[in-house]
Amino acid sequence: MTGFPRVPSRIVNCGAVRMSEFLNSAISAHLSWKGQLRRAMESPTSLNVAEAESDCLCSLGKWLQGTKGKERDSSEFKSLVASHATFHKAAGRVARLIQAGKQQEATAALEGGEFATASKETVKAIMALKTKLAAA
Numbered sequence: 765m766t767g768f769p770r771v772p773s774r775i776v777n778c779g780a781v782r783m784s785e786f787l788n789s790a791i792s793a794h795l796s797w798k799g800q801l802r803r804a805m806e807s808p809t810s811l812n813v814a815e816a817e818s819d820c821l822c823s824l825g826k827w828l829q830g831t832k833g834k835e836r837d838s839s840e841f842k843s844l845v846a847s848h849a850t851f852h853k854a855a856g857r858v859a860r861l862i863q864a865g866k867q868q869e870a871t872a873a874l875e876g877g878e879f880a881t882a883s884k885e886t887v888k889a890i891m892a893l894k895t896k897l898a899a900a
């Protein structure tokens with residue numbers, strides 16, 4: 765566990781989880797949104813727009829909001845908070861396009877639009893924070 769703070773058990777209920785593992789799972793979870801949104805194009809009733817657009821419902825969002833102290837002051841942390849919020853706003857917009865039956869616009873957003881950019885930036889921000897924490 766050296767070098768990484770523990771993730772609160774209320775966020776990850778599988779015992780002692782290293783921060784690097786938590787951040788890796790956050791990357792996977794956020795990358796999986798693209799597939800979830802694609803599948804929702806075929807079955808829009810399975811889409812939870814509120815979950816897509818909220819940056820405080822996922823484990824990463826809960827952790828970001830619950831983190832106190834000096835960790836919040838780092839530029840890497842602040843960058844992740846901002847990019848994570850942008851990611852969920854973009855995911856929510858895509859979800860609303862899907863709900864409205866605007867498949868072409870939703871596909872464009874997923875492939876090269878705002879969602880694609882926000883996804884890349886969020887992964888980059890998670891990796892930057894992971895690197896900073898590993899060096900601490």
